[in-house]
Amino acid sequence: MADTTDTRTRYHHGDLKAALIEATLGLLSQKRIEDISVADAARAAGVSSAAPYRHFADRDDLLAHVAAEGFIRLNAATAEAFDAQPPGSIESIIAGGCAYTAFGAAHPELFHLMWGTTRDHAAYDIARESGATCYGTFQSRLVRTMEAQGLGHHSPEAFGAPLWAMVHGFASLLIGRASQLGGLEPVRHLIAQGTRAYFAGVLRDPPGSPKA
Amino acid sequence: MADTTDTRTRYHHGDLKAALIEATLGLLSQKRIEDISVADAARAAGVSSAAPYRHFADRDDLLAHVAAEGFIRLNAATAEAFDAQPPGSIESIIAGGCAYTAFGAAHPELFHLMWGTTRDHAAYDIARESGATCYGTFQSRLVRTMEAQGLGHHSPEAFGAPLWAMVHGFASLLIGRASQLGGLEPVRHLIAQGTRAYFAGVLRDPPGSPKA
DNA sequence: TTACATATGTTAGCACTCATTACATTCAAG
DNA sequence: CTTGAATGTAATGAGTGCTAACATATGTAA
Numbered sequence: 001m002a003d004t005t006d007t008r009t010r011y012h013h014g015d016l017k018a019a020l021i022e023a024t025l026g027l028l029s030q031k032r033i034e035d036i037s038v039a040d041a042a043r044a045a046g047v048s049s050a051a052p053y054r055h056f057a058d059r060d061d062l063l064a065h066v067a068a069e070g071f072i073r074l075n076a077a078t079a080e081a082f083d084a085q086p087p088g089s090i091e092s093i094i095a096g097g098c099a100y101t102a103f104g105a106a107h108p109e110l111f112h113l114m115w116g117t118t119r120d121h122a123a124y125d126i127a128r129e130s131g132a133t134c135y136g137t138f139q140s141r142l143v144r145t146m147e148a149q150g151l152g153h154h155s156p157e158a159f160g161a162p163l164w165a166m167v168h169g170f171a172s173l174l175i176g177r178a179s180q181l182g183g184l185e186p187v188r189h190l191i192a193q194g195t196r197a198y199f200a201g202v203l204r205d206p207p208g209s210p211k212a
Numbered sequence: 213m214a215d216t217t218d219t220r221t222r223y224h225h226g227d228l229k230a231a232l233i234e235a236t237l238g239l240l241s242q243k244r245i246e247d248i249s250v251a252d253a254a255r256a257a258g259v260s261s262a263a264p265y266r267h268f269a270d271r272d273d274l275l276a277h278v279a280a281e282g283f284i285r286l287n288a289a290t291a292e293a294f295d296a297q298p299p300g301s302i303e304s305i306i307a308g309g310c311a312y313t314a315f316g317a318a319h320p321e322l323f324h325l326m327w328g329t330t331r332d333h334a335a336y337d338i339a340r341e342s343g344a345t346c347y348g349t350f351q352s353r354l355v356r357t358m359e360a361q362g363l364g365h366h367s368p369e370a371f372g373a374p375l376w377a378m379v380h381g382f383a384s385l386l387i388g389r390a391s392q393l394g395g396l397e398p399v400r401h402l403i404a405q406g407t408r409a410y411f412a413g414v415l416r417d418p419p420g421s422p423k424a
Numbered sequence: 425t426t427a428c429a430t431a432t433g434t435t436a437g438c439a440c441t442c443a444t445t446a447c448a449t450t451c452a453a454g
Numbered sequence: 455c456t457t458g459a460a461t462g463t464a465a466t467g468a469g470t471g472c473t474a475a476c477a478t479a480t481g482t483a484a
Contacts, residue, residue, distance in 0.1 A: 131390075165379075194377075204416050249471080262434070262473095263469090
């Protein structure tokens with residue numbers, strides 16, 4: 001294992017693979033995904049434009065790894081927010097949801113890459129995996145809250161999906177500059193409001209009584 | 213005014229501007245936005261690669277018009293769904309929401325283009341405008357339902373935002389292949405469930421009583 | 425009808441950038 | 455001091471956005 005210090009001076013980079021992912025993450029905060037080339041990533045990492053191909057099959061493979069890293073960070077951000085609130089509380093769900101939305105709003109292009117369309121090469125399995133991990137974090141916290149709120153008999157998937165969709169939607173709308181929302185701060189209140197109303201509504205009128 | 217038949221044979225196309233938008237919409241169901249060039253659109257419209265520049269300032273201008281057309285169609289789809297249900301009913305809101313999500317799921321790349329990041333050239337005003345129209349359709353139906361359900365005293369923006377975010381989020385998640393959701397049909401039920409619970413919850417515990 | 429101005433096409437081409445590959449070079453470890 | 459993985463060099467070929475110059479159709483006014 002090479003030590004990760006002074007990676008610039010040496011011919012052998014140490015961990016070019018990670019460095020390229022990092023460099024691409026940096027570029028993503030400056031330009032659109034479609035404008036980021038393998039050559040760009042290599043330049044940002046201070047390496048020749050052919051070097052990345054020793055570590056990634058092609059451009060899509062690199063982007064898949066970047067997306068996976070995005071999910072890891074999203075997971076970290078939400079987990080921290082969840083666990084900063086009392087376990088089992090509705091507040092913890094709200095906090096996690098706000099963190100999710102805030103992450104999307106703060107990293108628009110990365111968020112788009114993570115949830116982008118039709119890149120289903122085999123390489124993208126790695127992104128799917130870390131996405132699933134991220135989902136697991138949400139679900140485990142949600143189950144605890146559902147039990148604490150007397151909703152333990154409901155399916156966590158069915159109960160959680162609208163909440164997940166809501167915070168995901170807010171993120172996507174903020175990225176898309178939906179001007180009606182007025183920015184991230186108002187949205188935090190909307191998330192809290194929406195989540196509380198949803199919990200209250202399910203408690204009052206449990207799903208499973210389809211009307212039509 | 214030229215007649216719109218047999219546009220192929222004539223030197224003057226008739227309405228190349230519309231034809232190019234249409235052609236690009238067609239391409240969007242086959243490839244990613246980033247892989248669509250002005251030349252592609254021109255080819256698809258059966259015209260030289262320089263012709264589009266008579267009608268659009270540049271590539272982004274063309275894409276802006278395509279996005280605007282997307283909003284027009286989204287608006288039509290949701291309005292029809294809204295109005296196929298009794299006015300003022302919660303079912304009408306659910307139907308409109310399902311149509312929104314279904315539209316996104318059916319046109320992934322178009323949806324991404326419409327809500328894409330950071331293309332804020334002046335040309336994009338046209339897309340914003342038709343986006344706002346689309347929002348107006350939603351809001352007018354929502355207001356009627358809110359009044360019918362005894363929620364007329366709430367702010368439509370604040371009340372509607374979580375619902376909008378939810379259906380938007382479902383669309384985005386379906387596009388991103390969130391496998392946990394199991395496709396469009398299950399999601400329809402989730403939308404109905406979520407919407408009903410949200411209405412019930414607000415009726416029970418009106419927003420405006422912030423807890424923290 | 426004729427003549428001209430304007431709108432809408434075409435052809436040709438510039439100046440780039442890109443993804444990817446083949447082959448040479450460097451360096452660290454055994 | 456050999457070996458082989460990790461990088462660099464150089465090049466290929468394709469495609470891009472966009473412009474300039476030229477061609478044809480259309481509408482309008484004489």
